[in-house]
Amino acid sequence: MREGSSENRTGGESPLRLFPAPVLTGITVACVLLFVVGVLGNLMTMLVVSRFRDMRTTTNFYLSSMAFSDLLIFLCMPLDLFRLWQYRPWNFGDLLCKLFQFISESCTYSTILNITALSVERYVAICFPLRAKVIITKRKVKLVILILWAVSFISAGPIFVLVGVEHENGTNPLSTNECRATEYAIRSGLLTIMVWISSIFFFLPVFCLTVLYSLIGRKLWRRKRKNIGPSTIIRDKNNKQTVKMLGRYLFSKSFEAGSLEIAVISQYCNLVSFVLFYLSAAINPILYNIMSKKYRVAACRLFGLKALPKKRLSSTKQDSSRVWTEPTVAT
Numbered sequence: 001m002r003e004g005s006s007e008n009r010t011g012g013e014s015p016l017r018l019f020p021a022p023v024l025t026g027i028t029v030a031c032v033l034l035f036v037v038g039v040l041g042n043l044m045t046m047l048v049v050s051r052f053r054d055m056r057t058t059t060n061f062y063l064s065s066m067a068f069s070d071l072l073i074f075l076c077m078p079l080d081l082f083r084l085w086q087y088r089p090w091n092f093g094d095l096l097c098k099l100f101q102f103i104s105e106s107c108t109y110s111t112i113l114n115i116t117a118l119s120v121e122r123y124v125a126i127c128f129p130l131r132a133k134v135i136i137t138k139r140k141v142k143l144v145i146l147i148l149w150a151v152s153f154i155s156a157g158p159i160f161v162l163v164g165v166e167h168e169n170g171t172n173p174l175s176t177n178e179c180r181a182t183e184y185a186i187r188s189g190l191l192t193i194m195v196w197i198s199s200i201f202f203f204l205p206v207f208c209l210t211v212l213y214s215l216i217g218r219k220l221w222r223r224k225r226k227n228i229g230p231s232t233i234i235r236d237k238n239n240k241q242t243v244k245m246l247g248r249y250l251f252s253k254s255f256e257a258g259s260l261e262i263a264v265i266s267q268y269c270n271l272v273s274f275v276l277f278y279l280s281a282a283i284n285p286i287l288y289n290i291m292s293k294k295y296r297v298a299a300c301r302l303f304g305l306k307a308l309p310k311k312r313l314s315s316t317k318q319d320s321s322r323v324w325t326e327p328t329v330a331t
Contacts, residue, residue, distance in 0.1 A: 019271065024084055030275055031081060034282045038074045041285030042067040048298045055298050058141040062118040063288070065145045069107040069114070070281035076100045077278060083179065084274070090179040094165040097179035102159040109152035109201050116205040117144055123212045127219045155197060162190055 019027075045067035049060045079092070079100045090097060121141070125132040162185045165177050185191045288295045 019084065023271070027084065027271065027275060028081055031077060031278055034275075034278045035074055035077055037286075038070060038278065038282035041282065042071040042074070044299060044302065045285050045288065046071070048295065048302055051302065052298050055294075056138070058121060058136055058138055059118065061138065061141050061145060062114050062121070063284075065149075066111050066114050066284065069111045070284060072103055073107045073281045074278070076104050080104075080274070084271075087178070089177040090165055091177070092179075097165050098160050098163055101163050101179075102156050105156040105159050106149075106152045109155050110149055112201050112205050113148040113152060114145065116208055117148060119209050119212050123216055126216050155201070158190060158194055161185060162194055
């Protein structure tokens, strides 16, 4: 029997809880920790890119956009946790029910589109370096990011019709308000359409990235077999490191896009996907810190900590772990 499903003396219904309290307590503690790490980490990523001129590269613009997306996702976490503890009744009104799910859906789409666009940029920069200097500019990248966000908002727009505050017929609406898919969305087939949209946003980018990474890998392998200069070797090392970072980022984001499919299996799988969704949004700044010395130096500068000696700092510019760099492009 579900907790909180018994009726009270007034004829209404007590709060509905889908999971036992000890389970929800553990999930809440984990999510609070992820919230702190995610908000601080993604905010630091955005500040590092915005405050330091040498960090304002086209690659970092995409990473900053994804950090902003993850930050918005964390701002929706309190309402998600509330629904875990009290699935019904929903006490925050119809607008907030629609809005927080719209933001979460939009940010998921935006992240997927940004990482796909960044991968396309890396493909052009690695396979066509001369052409990249003309095609890939900071101004164009900023415009592309704005377009990607617009597409994300438009794609998530049906959420405002898809979900809302519903209540069971014949019962007290104040005690049975529930933020869920509307009856209209189910009857009209809109819910099915949104499931297909979510699937397309996952499988199509995965297909594109698989093709792009295969082409990038082949290009780097061919360069390795040729007699090339030291500058090209350093650049290829940086490119390989960037590709590795993008691959790990996509792997973490697959938890987000796959949450709906996982949720179909069982309620507890849905609970696991809930945690993985926020874990994927919190782990990215940690990856940047681990894989990029230049990012760590910039983070130290952000907090006013002592920077690395100039000699050591200059050596990091040629280090293979420099994820946050790319071939020079026009501005």
